[in-house]
Amino acid sequence: MSISRLICLSLAGLLMFSVDSKAAEPRKTPASDVKAGIVTLADSKIQYFSRGKGETIVLLPGGTLRVGYLDGLADSLASEGYRVVGINFRGSGKSTGSSEGVTLQTNADDVAGVVKALKLGPVHITGNDFGNRVARMFAASYPELTRSVILLAAGGKIPPKPAAERALQIIFDPKSTDADVMAQLPYLVSSPQDAARVWAIFKPFLDPGAASIEMAAARATPLKVWWAPAGDTKYLILQGAEDQIALPENGVELAEELGPRATLVNVPGAAHLLPLEQPEKTASHMISFIRQLGSTP
16 A cells, blocks of 8 residues: 555554643644643553543644644634643654554543543444544444544545545655645645645645554555444534545445435535645534534533
């Protein structure tokens, strides 16, 4: 599986843990607004960032990315009265853990470890790109910790357009220059005029070192295991209407399989980098969905 395939993945023992609140990573938001730390689990150490107060929304990032690129979305949600906790997968940022035998279940277990350690559950588990696979595994394995599932750019079943997949290979190649990337970003955003702004947000959080663990987890987990988990959990599926990576048809097919549990929204003016292009709209749809569940901060 190539790094580009990982990026378009829309890519057990937890009995003993401790929390190190000093293990922080610099953030763009004021330090007083963000609490950062590391939860130590049986075979991993998982970095998290928490802001706001209220009902908890957990953010899971896309493949080979640290969760900080979702700060704009996190700030929008926190300002509406929610606690927002972003998590870096093992191998990303300051999160560490073995790559031996990893699956998406491994990632889900890591997330559950953080949720339990911080006494967060049940949570609205939100995944972007690769993170949405982990979100679904989490919901399937830990229904008692799951209030709802929110998927941002859910792909993985219907493949991306070939030109867009080639663009990903260039964008996530450490040898690519800014000029190389800028030439390919129109495949990830709806408006080429917005590419420079989005790249400025996106670039600092690229983490190619995470690719090997995330690709191993993706390879080891069949589609049927994570695609449309059984149960009664409610889902919000947000798709960029112009997404060439996680094509909107993925959302349509998933919503059909989930049935009345699913709410599908295609967001105009957005492509694969939906939460960066439209953070306020993304937050608005999320909050509306959560409130319709009868859950308000």
